[in-house]
Structures are given as C-alpha cells and as structure tokens.
Amino acid sequence: MTTQPSVPPAAPAAILPEAPASGSVPSRATPSPSAAGQLRRRLTPLLLLVIAASLPWSTLDIPGLFDGPLNSPGTLQLLALCLVFGGLALGYDLLFGRSGLLSFGHALYIAAGAYGVDILVSHYGWPLWRAALVTVLAAALLALLLGSVALRTSGIAFSMVTLAFAQVGHIVISRDPGGLTGGEEGLPLASAGLPGFLVGVSNTVNLYWLALAFLTVVVLVVHTVDRSPLGRTLTGLRDDERRIAVLGLSPYRLKLLVFVLAGGLAGLGGVTYALVVGGASPHVASSELTLSLIVMAVLGGAGTRWGAVFGGILYAYLDQRLARLGGTLPGPFAEPLFVLGTLFILAVYFVPGGLTGLGARLEPLRRALRPRRD
Template sequence: MKRFVPLLVLVALLALPYSTLPVPGLFEGTLNSPGTLQMLAICLVFGGLALGYDLLFGRAGLLSFGHALYIAAGAYGTDILVSHAHWPLWAAVAATVPAVAVLAALLGAVALRTTGIAFAMVTLAFAQVGWIVVNRDPGGLTGGEEGLPLDSAGLPAALVGVANTVNLYWVALAFLLLVVVVVHGIDRAPLGRVLTGLRDDERRVSVLGLSAYRLKLGTFVLAGALAALGGAVHALIVGGASPHLASADLTLSLIVMAVLGGAGTRWGAVVGGVVYAYLDQRLTQIGGGLPGPLGQPLFILGTLFVLAVYFAPGGLTGVLKRRGRLA
C-alpha cells in the first residue's frame, strides 16, 4: 500500500489544475486560480531544488554552502540570454545548463581538495563572489539589487500571461519529476551506494579502489546542473531573476528544507522543500496580521528548524515512519 503513496500524490498533482475546489485557510482562491497555481509551482520547484541539493548533502555527505551560486547562475544565465541577447527560451536553457555544469566542475575541482568544514567555507566563499557580482550589476547585465525581469518577448506564447499560469505549473512539475527520476535512479544504481559509502566512510571507498575525488566531483557537477535547470524554471515562474537567488540565505534554506524533510531519505528533501516554500509564501501573505516576530516567516521557519533538529532528527519523513511503525 505504502508504495502507491507517491503515485497517488502524482495523480493528485496532475488533477489539481482542473479542480475548482476552494481550500480556505491553506490557499487564497480556488485550487486552479492563477495565484494558487503559481504558489504551488514555486513549491514544486523548491521540492526539486531541495532534492538536488540533498544529492550532495544527504547522499554524498558534502556540506556545500554554495549551492545558491548554481541556482542563480541558471536563473541569470537564462534570463540574460533571453532578455539581453534575445535568444529563444529553449536555446538559452540549453546553453546555460551545460555552462553552469562547467562552472561547477571548475569550482568543485578546487573546493573538493578540502573536506568537511573547510569545504563548506570554500563553497560559501565562491557563492559569495556570485552574490557580489550579481549585486554590482556588471555592464547592466544583472540589474543589480532590483533583479532582472524576464523579457516576455523571447518566451513561447504558451508561457506568457496570467491565463497561462497553469503551463508554468506543468513546467515546475516536469522539473520536479526529472530531479526525482535522476536522483532516485542514482539511489538505485551502484553509484548511489558508493555515494552513501563516501558519506559514511570515505577511506573505505578509496581502499576499494574507487576515486573518491572523481566521484564527488561528478556528483557536484550533476547537482550543479540540476540546480541551474531549477534556477531557470524559477526565473520562468516568477518572471525574472532576483539577487536573493544568489544569497547565502538561499543555500541555508535549502539545508533547512533537506533536514526538515529528512536528509538522505527518498522523499524527505522533496517534502521539506515543498513544505518550506509553502510556509514561506503563506506566512508572508498572512504575516501582516500576526503580532511581533510571528509576522516574520524566517523567525517561524528558523525556530521550527531548530526544534526539528532536537526533537525530530529524521525530519518530517522520519516522524511519519516512526508513527507508522508504532501503529
């Protein structure tokens, strides 16, 4: 029975845009209203981004603090090619993702010379350069603090306009499915077990004759490419790239998502990403009505996160699993 839960969720997600059901409290407006669909699309993108990050963090045990760099590179790369160079969308994405993968390979090659905390700090520092560059607006390319709105002239007609929000939802769902297929494919392949081995005992993997460095670099590059694609999808959904995507806060929230959901588990990061993105948006919507610090989404999310680390070490999925075992 339990095996069918993801399938049921998928069917629900596929049926959702056809439903006119109002869900008071959870969403403003009916399920298929553009506002709700956009919100859900962002949730799905973050589900995918969090799972992509969990490939590094939960599976390979690489505590990268610089994942935002690759997301931002994907978003800005696509946005710049579409809005400044007037490329068609598909060509912009097709050029950006491999370019970001190359960037991840170059930076990863340096960063992976270190391990543990030093690795975390180096990736953080690299990502900080990205944040600085984006904010300085070199040559008017990135739009500085304002961000860069996506020029709708370069987009296919089906993705433009409020009435077509449902298509953005499909794009987001497709991205999430792609990440799930890739990461779960790796989980099932021998590579997945080797990555877990790297996380638990790197020396052992090296003794078995495998190059830990090359495996980690490959994983880093793959995660970077997935992040870039996610960044491009995010830019498409919110209609542009903003400097927030490049900030260290974004990486921190990816960590929060992975841990909140249950790092290294099959569905943990996806659940964490979706729940986090939902709470972040929903709390912002209703935040004005709440007193004091409760009006700040990050205060609630940060506190929840600290509590989760203490009282629910396996994250949300861990709690559900234990509940299931007890029942």
C-alpha cells in the first residue's frame, strides 16, 4: 500500500474509515458537510426562534424601521402580520416552489380559514379552539374537493381552474349570503367569543406569539415534508412528472395530497390572520392575495428552505410600511404595489434564485476576492 500518490486526500472512503459498516452500499457519494456547518444549520433557526419569541421584552427603538419601540402594540401587530405572511408564503411554496403546481386560487383556503373561524365565533358563539379546529379541517376538505377536480388538468389549465374557483369564493363572500360574511365591509371578529388573553391592545403580544407559533408550525410541517421521501417525490413531480408516473407512483394522488396539506396550512393561516387583524375582509379571498403570495415566494426564493418565509416577511413589512409612508413619497412611489411590483419584476430578471439564493450566487465573487491562504 505504498503506491497511492494519486489518491486525493479528501476521498470519502479515506476520511470515513469508522463509518458504520452494516450497510454495504455507501450512503452518499459526496462527503457530508462538516459537523460544525450542520450544527450551525440546525441551531440558527432555533436561535432565531428564541430571539423572535423574546422580542416583546425588548424596548429597543429602531427609528427608521418601526414607528415605536419593539414592544409597542403597533410594532408587534406589524411584526405579527409579517410572521403570518411568512407562514402563508411558505405554505404556498409547498405547492408552487416544491411541487411545481402554479395555483392561482390559494387565497380561497386562506379566506375559508379566516371567514370560517370568524363566522363560527361571531355568529354562532363557538369557543375559539373548537371553531379553529373545525375551520382548518373544513379548509382541508374544501381543498380535497376542489383539488380533486382541478388536478385533473395540468399546467396553465390548472392555474385557470384554481383561479376560477377562488373567484367564485370571492364573489360569494362579497355578496354576503344570508348576512354571514358582511359583504364588502368584511366581518369583524366578535371579541366576546374570544378568550380574554387575545382581546385588547395590551394583549397584542399574545397575538404576536400566536403568529410566531403559526409560522413555526408551517416551517416544521414543510421541512418535515422536505426531508421525507414525499418531499423528494414532489421535487421529482415538479421536474419531470412523467418519470414519477413511470416509477409506478400516482402523480394525481401525490398532487392531491400536497394540495390538501397546503389547503389545511392555508386554513390555519387564515384563522391566525383573522385573529391578528381582528376579522376578515373580502380582500383575503381576492386573486390579488394569491398573486402577492407568488411574489413573496419568488422574491425570497421559491423551493428553497427559507426563501418563501423571508419573502413573505419582507413583502408584508414593505407593504405595511410603504402604505404608511405613502403620502411622503413622490408620484407612483406612493403606491406600495407599484414599488413591490417593480421590485418583483427586477427580481425575476436579476435574482432568479430569489434573495436567499443571492449568497450562493455571490460565492464565486467572494472566493475570488478572499486572499489566498497558501
């Protein structure tokens, strides 16, 4: 064993002599990322979660970014809304970025969640938890029902059918059937039916934590799916549906499964949204909301681990802040959607992988600029 000058020192077999020998097939061809890197990947989200959860105790005042100190109700409400949209965008990315299903009707399931819980609590006086549970299940059921029809088509036709279904939802909600939805005015959530800790300005902090919990749930669900065999199958579905079919799997059933899952998450998001905003308005059922979800996912990086979350938070923040700053900006910049739409178009052209992919794209540049060590 003296004649091995050509073997590179980084060959996986050479550096992993103590790997479990039970499996005869080498588990992966490429060397695994370093233990420190993996630890950092695991710990960073946890650390962010801890920071986000403890934010309400901070009285830090960031003048440019927020109107009041971090623990003021206004700032917490804004942050809660950002977190809700982060979760909604990630839930949508389960369809769009991960499975390649360009649904234009995702707002329908969000609206089902928001209006469902609102109607059950405000009109029928249900306790919140029961109403929320039933609403989320109903949203998933609605997704099952409509998805089983819409998924018989694919490509653009699928987008159109989902768009049309959602449009029906928007029309029904705007027409105020039986005085249930409050029509164009929307339906404020009756605070009498809510548990005390969610009512009142001083309890905004609880809404913030609720929104954070929702985002955490979505992240856990979506990342579990990502890691599971289902996640890989979905990626396969996105890249080459025929191949999945040839492998003996049913694309239709898989797509329906992920559609229902995304519908349920959207329903949960709708419930959280209604609680944070204190009611539901026809805007949550509009195609505009679905379009903005697409913008969020693409802006942050569709199909990446954190892209949609980041995009959702950024979009919601800019939308709120620009609306607030509206009067002070000149011309079309006073319209938040003009700024966001333009930003989005620029992102599609110049940042195809989304903002979270920017780091990886700049890596060669950084490496070139870094002084050589040896």
